[in-house]
Amino acid sequence: MKNHTLLTDFYQLTMMNGYLKNGIHNDVVVFDLFFRKNPCDNSYTIIAGIEQVIDYIENLSFNEEDIQYLRTLKLFDEVFLEELKNFKFTGSIYAVEEGSIMFPQEPVVRVLAPCFQAQLIETALLNIINFQSLIATKASRVCEAAGGDPVFEFGLRRAQGPDAGIYGARAAYIGGCAGTSNVLAGKMFNIPLSGTQAHSWIQKFDTELEAFRAYASIYPDSCLLLVDTYDTLKSGIPNAIKVFQELRAKGHEPLGIRIDSGDIAYLSKEARRLLRSAGFGNIKIVASSDLDEGTIHSLKMQGAEITGWGVGTNLITSKDCPALGGVYKLSAVEENGQLTPKIKISENPEKITNPGYKKVIRIYNEDGYAEADLIALDDEEIDTNKPLTIFHPLYTWKKKTFYNYSIRDMLVPVYVDGTLLYNRKTAEEIKGYTKKELSSLWPEYKRLNRPQLYKVDLSERLWNLKNDLVNKRRDGE
Amino acid sequence: MKNHTLLTDFYQLTMMNGYLKNGIHNDVVVFDLFFRKNPCDNSYTIIAGIEQVIDYIENLSFNEEDIQYLRTLKLFDEVFLEELKNFKFTGSIYAVEEGSIMFPQEPVVRVLAPCFQAQLIETALLNIINFQSLIATKASRVCEAAGGDPVFEFGLRRAQGPDAGIYGARAAYIGGCAGTSNVLAGKMFNIPLSGTQAHSWIQKFDTELEAFRAYASIYPDSCLLLVDTYDTLKSGIPNAIKVFQELRAKGHEPLGIRIDSGDIAYLSKEARRLLRSAGFGNIKIVASSDLDEGTIHSLKMQGAEITGWGVGTNLITSKDCPALGGVYKLSAVEENGQLTPKIKISENPEKITNPGYKKVIRIYNEDGYAEADLIALDDEEIDTNKPLTIFHPLYTWKKKTFYNYSIRDMLVPVYVDGTLLYNRKTAEEIKGYTKKELSSLWPEYKRLNRPQLYKVDLSERLWNLKNDLVNKRRDGE
Secondary structure (H helix, E strand, O other): OOOOOOOOEHHHHHHHHHHHHOOOOOOEEEEEEEOOOOHHHOOOEEOOOHHHHHHHHHOOOOOHHHHHHHHHOOOOOHHHHHHHHOOOOOOEEEEEOOOOEEOOOOOOEEEEEEHHHHHHHHHHHHHHHHHHHHHHHHHHHHHHHHOOOOEEEOOHHHOOOHHHHHHHHHHHHHOOOOEEOEHHHHHHHOOOEOOOOOHHHHHHOOOHHHHHHHHHHHOOOOOEEEOOOOOHHHHHHHHHHHHHHHHHHOOOOOOEEEEOOOOHHHHHHHHHHHHHHOOOOOOEEEEOOOOOHHHHHHHHHOOOOOOEEEEOHHHHOOOOOOOOOOEEEEEEEEEOOEEEEOOOOOOOHHHOOOOOOEEEEEEEOOOOOEEEEEEEEOOOOOOOOOOEEEEOOOOOOOEEEEOOOEEEEOEEEEEEOOEEOOOOOOHHHHHHHHHHHHHOOOHHHHOOOOOOOOOEEEOHHHHHHHHHHHHHHHHHO | OOOOOOOOEHHHHHHHHHHHHOOOOOOEEEEEEEOOOOHHHOOOEEOOOHHHHHHHHHOOOOOHHHHHHHHHOOOOOHHHHHHHHOOOOOOEEEEEOOOOEEOOOOOOEEEEEEHHHHHHHHHHHHHHHHHHHHHHHHHHHHHHHHOOOOEEEOOHHHOOOHHHHHHHHHHHHHOOOOEEOEHHHHHHHOOOEOOOOOHHHHHHOOOHHHHHHHHHHHOOOOOEEEOOOOOHHHHHHHHHHHHHHHHHHOOOOOOEEEEOOOOHHHHHHHHHHHHHHOOOOOOEEEEOOOOOHHHHHHHHHOOOOOOEEEEOHHHHOOOOOOOOOOEEEEEEEEEOOEEEEOOOOOOOHHHOOOOOOEEEEEEEOOOOOEEEEEEEEOOOOOOOOOOEEEEOOOOOOOEEEEOOOEEEEOEEEEEEOOEEOOOOOOHHHHHHHHHHHHHOOOHHHHOOOOOOOOOEEEOHHHHHHHHHHHHHHHHHO
């Protein structure tokens, strides 16, 4: 992990200097990191990147070169630069467990720290979590469309830079992908690798048949052939069958074929027919041609004979929605040892923030299905022996009462007073956890088009606090 | 720069091993890196990332940890791993100068190297050039819409990971942006930084006026105030005017205001009116609210009183088109000391590659305007004392003859036989070069909507070669 201490917006530094000069840099504040809208019209977002946030915090340190650079800007004095030299994160961060399923408006990371520190880390936290959560969520949609077939992340060449390829592969794996083509991501996160040969391999030989034979001779037990370099049905499949027969004669079973262009529905059905009549009916057919969840869904509906999906550009960039709009908003300021709730008003009611030091409670029914979430103040207690009534924050007459339910506090400690408490997991463990999270959602929330919206309500105390602050602010200013 | 040797697709390694086992790993091949479509319906693409390609090549080396990881995959033998340990790039790379304006189908990077080497580097080259070229081009569109007003890149928090923020800021600067909020990019590439304060600064104080005063007291000569935290016209502007008057009384001139939400057209005009009547008619008004080239164009048409533009998400992700589809295709193979042209056929005629070892020639008229490009074989010579007739590769009756013209070879040596020959430039120099490149394009190519398409033709020799190979392949297979 690179030192990303300067990976921040310049205004964080001008503000930090401003806090210092005003003598308020040690004032403790609370920031919530949350998003307002799920990506890709999905009904949920898988939160990923928590462990990279930890890597970032652990490596926070302004080195001599950083300080020297800032000095050249001629805006900051030595007192401020000295403070940066001694920078150390001493605050507390609560966050959801990596791989958790979360919903709009819910704090997914909560920072309580001196404003000097909380301000610096805003940009990197958003950068890391916005991207990985976006790709994990997109991957989850693609895997949902594939309906259990393995999906392989193939997007490195079109990813938005090296990190996007690396951390995108990680997020895609967490979101449900079976593997990646990205060797570095495979190494860093122990993600299964996938890949055989490209068109250039086929072209390098005088004929396609020669190219197939050369590949089969080296990888007799994992022979998967790319059949669309010249003509899939007239050349690729007949040549593949020839080589598969030769392999079988030597006691090896071929793995399959890959189709990378053309009408995948038609070609895959024809390919399957030809392969079946040659005695290779059960081999894998992998498709990889500008796929996304919509195309995969459509191909499945058309009866395409595909058993595995290689998904590139549209997954690694989340092409139809390439940014998750996570924000980081001040929600409280410590004054005389007490946290005073703060609010940000907007003409757009959706953009009015939820004030105070808050938590997120998930309500499960007896069968373990998630029924609703409640954003509440951190010191609120819920007695699960009593019925719990929640209400819509806007249409307050929309109510729901739970009788037999259990609850779960979604935010867990990552740092407390600067000490790391989070237990890291392997990418595979996080992927397993996400799978479990998804199994707690009704299918209606998981469908690709127009999913049911999950309920996220405010506790009565929080709702009252918010309304009081809005009214005070609108009357007062 | 990290060591990105493993930043490659797994199939590159399985193919490299395959070439080695077949004893053909030292066969020299030619790959062209090109794209088929400009991003965002633009008529040109600014090529960026060449210097990061060099960083990548310079750092290519499989270390012990990489080898050990590959060993665990149980697919490769020690002979192959030994070959990797000794890996060194010894080939030749020609590329356009960074910041050049290029068009679909044109080789922008040309690699001539043993196939063992040329294959490994494909993925990283595409990753680096696809992303930076995309963002440089998008930035150029945004700056075109801003019509000379400074545009600031503010997207780090929404970028697709740290590298996307860092190299995206670099590309945006090359494409025409005046600065970035990204401090690390500022340090790495000496890009001017921009940034003042966020809503959290305003919220941190008891009142907006207090927050403005605190900021002005520290930055009296660069005081730019964010006016939309509570109510832009009722609170933000009046408070800003108060503080600006206090500043002026102390002999300082305020810099301006920033509006980050609401109806920018209306608010900016009203803000200008209020500021003017208070004697601050000439201060800057910066807008930053989900902007892109379309919105900026529309705001300008509406007479919005904006003098500078902060552009985030839509620029750093190129939201409407988040990937440039650059590809890397085999175009020739050395056989008995001769380069034999190779072609990749496709049912889609657009996807048939141009064979052979090629160059790109730009034709300029007497006034220095670019008139057309010609893709030709590398050994073709053009005598500029004679007229030059070019023809459309599909509608061959569409011809054009040039009489007084000059030509320029777009590909320059980056590596020759493994030796680096490229002269690195500062980001500012590249930005200057791109500006010059843009000035050689007629305005009709630069308009945002439905621009004129620039002519890219094939030389007669290349056209004949391509047709011969297509016919041979279609008849033969």
